[in-house]
Amino acid sequence: MGKMIDSNRHLQIGSLIFEELDQIDLTGPFEVLSRIPNSTYKVYGIGTKPIKDTRGLILTPDDSLENAPTLDVFHIPGGPGQEALMENSTVISFIQKQCEHAEMVFSVCTGALLLGAAGLLRGKKATTHWGAFDLLPLFGAEPVNQRVVIDGKFVFAAGVTSGIDGALVVASMLRGEPAAQLIQLYMEYAPEPPFNSGTPTTAPPAVLEKARADIKNLFERRQLTARKIADKLGITCRT
């Protein structure tokens, strides 16, 4: 985490938002990214109308994709709504264009699958939500079971709340550890989960079984899409 971008250079930081994203994939990182020194941070949508997250939180973009500048740091959240964007050419070309120029690309949760649909996961170490982890090879990625995975200029956070950890890593890569530590202190981020049920390996078996049943349909849809895109991208999958 030693590489820092020139602290005198003003950074353009942007997040993508869309209908049915998981709001904390955005709002966890927002808390960190919006406090990075010497930067402008905005949230970009497909248009500028308010959208609803998967549980109903109403969020409004600061501006639309077509008005976004070339971003230095590009953040892509996930959530169930990612599935509908996998073959949306406006969104996919926006992602491709921004990722080409960005100094740093940061995906949270199934935001990684959008990078996959953009053909950007080929040969990369990556991670995503545990419920979509097995789909990564379909996009040519090498899945790494860590909360935050870094491969070159790409930073991948695993599911949902891992975006907070990932964003602090991004902040330190951009502006150094003391800057990231100051943000962490302000956020009083010294987590104490009351249970140890945050991953499939630590959750009680009955809880895991219920969670898997709840996401079964979404997983199957995502798998079909992933296979279709793998074919289109010419990726040979063994899974």
Add this chain to the structure above:
Amino acid sequence: MGKMIDSNRHLQIGSLIFEELDQIDLTGPFEVLSRIPNSTYKVYGIGTKPIKDTRGLILTPDDSLENAPTLDVFHIPGGPGQEALMENSTVISFIQKQCEHAEMVFSVCTGALLLGAAGLLRGKKATTHWGAFDLLPLFGAEPVNQRVVIDGKFVFAAGVTSGIDGALVVASMLRGEPAAQLIQLYMEYAPEPPFNSGTPTTAPPAVLEKARADIKNLFERRQLTARKIADKLGITCRT
């Protein structure tokens, strides 16, 4: 955490939002509260217009305070904007009315100070953001330096991200541990902060010094207001 509310009873859960709140005081708990089984969860504002959080995130209430039902669970976030509401009679009487009837009241960060202004902290064990912790006795509360403090039907989370831990505690009190564990697994909440700078006691001294300097003005304003309210409430303060 043994007391559970009848799982057959549908719960009305609501969060208060306002200009310049700290968005993750809302959005951290949102991720949990919006997934509590057999409940309706809404976000209530002073009116229904979009508001901006302290760093600019645009949030829109589902409905206004006057349209809120009697809530079973009432959540009060904090952030710099709390200060402007301390003598807002509409908001303070809304808080008093909801707290009288609620089965559970849950404050995050400086949301606790709004409970103080409503005269509801007298004699209670409570916590808040580390930067406002010393103000609690001015409202007659006994400050407890824990991430989550429970006193009767009141649950207090400390600063900002502690709302996630607090909300999981609330979920388990309402619907039992397996329900809370399922939400935790879905959220992949197995945090791994990259640094150990989340509290004043663990942060590097230079980082703490900078943070204290950054919040100095806000702290002084909050202290003046707290003293004024203590006088009004007839609380004798020794701090």
